[in-house]
Structures are given as structure tokens and as C-alpha cells.
């Protein structure tokens with residue numbers, strides 16, 4: 001199977017390209033700009049291509065509040081260009097999305113059929129992208145993930161490790177709940193989806209959730225990081241979102257119900273704590 005990976009310079013894109021190796025055509029932003037239809041058409045050309053995975057996105061959540069045009073250009077219109085170009089070539093698309101499309105109200109994990117009600121520009125641009133992808137290409141799998149961390153790129157784990165070296169005390173938000181998810185676990189799930197959806201007769205197109213278990217909050221995640229990492233262990237103070245104002249509001253409940261992907265594809269939720277140890281080890285940051 002020949003995969004085309006778009007956004008291959010990001011956390012998930014790189015993890016996926018590492019897993020597939022030369023079996024995939026992995027293109028970063030320099031090699032394919034998803035906002036440029038001609039560039040996307042070139043990327044998807046060739047009879048060997050069977051499937052497109054779009055990992056490209058504008059993910060700067062706070063910056064998006066003042067840069068909605070760019071966020072929508074990539075997350076909504078770029079996503080649509082990829083899905084439409086794939087459809088024109090008879091190719092299915094796997095598109096990455098986010099817990100931030102949901103309101104974050106309540107305490108129950110969000111279900112895939114729940115209406116989107118994003119609380120920030122990033123979430124709204126991703127929600128618009130999800131709708132465009134679904135409309136442009138009936139053969140789509142929308143994979144909504146949350147709280148991504150990994151070896152590559154910027155993420156909460158790396159930020160904690162850096163701040164832990166700079167400060168004795170860190171104040172960490174404890175009222176936002178979610179499932180940390182390793183980029184490499186997402187890559188493994190995408191490969192399972194790719195294998196299934198390119199089999200003849202596959203019909204289970206649609207939206208799926210995938211995230212790590214058990215649910216935690218950022219403070220709990222930070223405790224787990226410093227409990228496993230070598231180096232200084234700062235004091236961790238639990239605070240509320242109100243005590244840590246950011247340009248973009250965050251959903252309080254980011255938990256995702258992941259039963260559907262288990263029922264349809266047999267994909268289990270990974271335990272993020274094991275994945276965290278793996279990532280820290282790969283970064284050379286795990287405690288002995």
C-alpha cells in the first residue's frame with residue numbers, strides 16, 4: 001500500500017513516517033503546501049498511491065485567536081483541498097482532528113456524534129475542516145485525537161522538562177481533563193486504519209476518537225512526567241484555568257469516548273503512562 005503523508009514534519013507526521021519507512025511518500029510543508037491545490041495534486045499523483053493521510057495543520061492554539069485567517073486557510077480550506085483532490089483521484093483520506101472541536105461541557109467523554117461547539121478559533125477552524133473533509137470525500141476517516149506528545153516537535157512533555165530545569169515551582173492547571181496521546185501510538189492506529197480501509201468492501205467511513213487512557217488533567221500529567229524523568233523535580237502546584245489566563249479558552253472536559261474505534265477496528269486505547277516512559281527514554285530523559 002502506498003501512503004502519502006502530508007504534514008510529515010509535525011509530531012504525528014514524523015512518527016507516522018518513521019513507522020512506515022519508504023512504504024510511504026512523506027511530504028513536509030516545504031514539499032507540499034496543503035493550501036496550494038497544484039502542490040497537493042502533484043503530491044497525490046502516480047498510480048501507486050492508494051491513500052492520503054493529512055497530518056498537516058495550524059496547531060498554535062493561542063496564536064490562532066489573532067490569526068484566524070491563517071488558521072482557517074490551513075485547517076479548513078487546506079483540509080478541503082486535500083480531501084477533494086483525493087476524491088477526484090478516487091483515493092480515500094485519513095484526516096487528523098482534535099478534542100478541541102467539542103465544547104468541553106459536562107464530565108462524560110465526548111461521543112463522535114456529539115455536535116461540535118468549539119470554544120476557540122483553532123477548534124472552530126478544525127471543526128470547519130472536519131465538515132469540509134466529510135463533504136468533499138465520502139471515503140474519509142476523521143481521527144480525533146487529544147493532548148499529543150512525542151519525541152518530535154513542541155509539546156507539553158518537552159515544555160515541562162525545560163521549565164523543570166528553570167524553576168523550583170510550577171503552577172499547573174488541574175481543571176482540564178483529557179487523555180494524553182503519544183504521537184507514535186497515533187501513528188500505529190493510523191496504520192491499522194489504513195490497512196483496513198484499503199481492503200475491498202470496506203464501508204465504515206466516518207469519525208473516530210483515539211486517545212490515551214486513563215483520563216487525567218495537566219497537573220496529573222506533569223506529576224507523571226516528573227515522576228519518570230531524570231533531573232530536577234519542581235514543586236507542582238495545582239491551579240484552575242482562571243488562574244492561568246490564555247488568549248484561547250480551553251475546553252474543560254476534553255475526554256473522548258473511544259469505544260467506536262475499538263468496536264470497528266479493534267484498536268484499544270493505549271496506556272499513556274507506558275508511552276510516556278518510552279518517549280522519555282527516547283529523549284534520554286528517563287530516570288535510571
Ligand SMILES: NC(=O)c1ccc[n+]([C@@H]2O[C@H](COP(=O)([O-])OP(=O)(O)OC[C@H]3O[C@@H](n4cnc5c(N)ncnc54)[C@H](OP(=O)(O)O)[C@@H]3O)[C@@H](O)[C@H]2O)c1
Nearest residue numbers: 007009010011012029033034056057059096098145147148
Ligand atoms: N498537538 C496536539 O496536542 C493535538 C491535539 C489534538 C489534535 N491534534 C491534531 O493532530 C494533527 C497533528 O498534530 P501535530 O501535533 O502533529 O501538529 P504539529 O506538530 O504542529 O504538525 C503540523 C505540521 O503541519 C505543518 N503545516 C502547517 N501548515 C501547513 C501547510 N499549509 N501545508 C503543509 N503542512 C503544513 C506544520 O509545519 P510548520 O511547523 O512549518 O508550520 C507542521 O509540521 C493535527 O490535525 C492537529 O490538529 C493535535
